[in-house]
Amino acid sequence: MAQNTVEKTPVTMLGLGAMGTALGRTWLAAGHALTVWNRTPARAAALATEGAKVVDTAAEAVAANTLIVLCLLDDTSVDEVLAGTDLAGTDLAGTDLVNLTTSTPAQARARAEWARERGARYLDGGIMAVPPMIGVPETGGYVFYSGSRNLFERHQETLSVPAGTTYVGEDAGFAALHDVALLSAMYGMFAGAAHAFALIRKEDIDPAALAPLLADWLVAMAPAVHQTADQLRSGDYTKGVVSSLAMQVAGTPTFLSTAEQQGVSPELLSPYFELMRRLLAEGSGEEDLTGVIDLLVN
Structure with a gap:
């Protein structure tokens, strides 16, 4: 009789917070055998009722x-879970470690070396989703992966079950770097939105009426990142400029005066405006705002 079913890769899950539980649940639902461990055993109960095998120690989970x-x-927790259970002294040859714990690029690179010294293969991941997006493809959630390309390709089908996968390079730190880069832009957007809502806070303007206008405007402005990237690659910061640096700097007093008149602190805008003024003093007023990036790096 022909074998018409393919055995799905068994998975061990260490960590059952909201995200870990969501990840584990999707693997179970897709038919993957799942072994789980969590420092707080009660958190494993829900997955146990869905078919997960719960073990008492991280060492048992890794061996499974x-x-x-x-x-x-965080990275400290990874140290405590692995090194704290004597796994640091264990031969992990043949083990495939996929670390989805939020970390810095330097921590990810150090963890990759840690794994290599113990004979393990390593992938680092940066999750671009919140738990409700896991297992729901239409939400657009995905995970950055970096490290061994061969390891990524070996497990891509399994890793794609909870969320989309985007491989960003052999350097183990690149997933964390992409993760933090995108989230940094997100917080910048949140800061701008907070300032916008603060400006109308004392007025007879419904925040719910401003919200769709604000969302549409942010969407309309988002493609500007492509021009910024093109200018960075070419080194020509005057390429395709629509609103010059000089013109935008000239307009900043209006924003600051409006904030003052509305009784709103300018602290979310002032640092960026100061960088714009520095850039104008050091460069060409015909440029775009891209040069601010070089000021930050230098």
């Missing part, structure tokens, strides 16, 4: 399967 996924609080 080749593919080990970590989703813990």
Whole structure:
């Protein structure tokens, strides 16, 4: 009889917070055998009722399967879970470690070296989703992966079950770097939106009426990142300029005066405006705002 079913890769999940639980639940629903461990055992109960095997120690969990996924609080937690259970002294040859714990690029690179020294293969991940987006493809959630390309390709089908996958390079730190870069832009957007809502806070303007206008405007402005990238690649910061640096700097007093008149602190805008003024003093008023990036780097 022909074998018409393919055995799905078993997964070990270390860490069952909201994200870890969501990840584990999608693998179970897709038919993957799942072994789980969490420092607070009660958090494993829900997945146990759905078919997960719950073990008492992280060492047991690691020994259960080749593919080990970590989703813990931070890099210190990874140290405590692995090194704290004597796994640091264990031969992990043949183990595939996929670390989805939020970390810095330097921490990810150090963890990759840690794994290599113990004979393990390593992938680092940056999750661009919140738990409700996991297992729901239409939400657009995905995970950045970096490290061994061969390891990524070996497990891509399994890793794609909870969310989309985007491989960003052999350098183990690149997933974390992409993650923080995108989230930094997100917080900048949140800061701008907070200032916008603050400006109308004392007026007879419904925030719910401003919200769709604000959302549409941000969407309309988002493609500007492509021009910024093109200018950075070419080195020509005057390429395709629509609103010159000189013109935009000339307009900043209006924003600051409006904030003052509305009783709103300018602290979310002032640092960026100061960079714009520095850039104008050091460069050409015909340029775009792209040169601010060089001021930050230097």
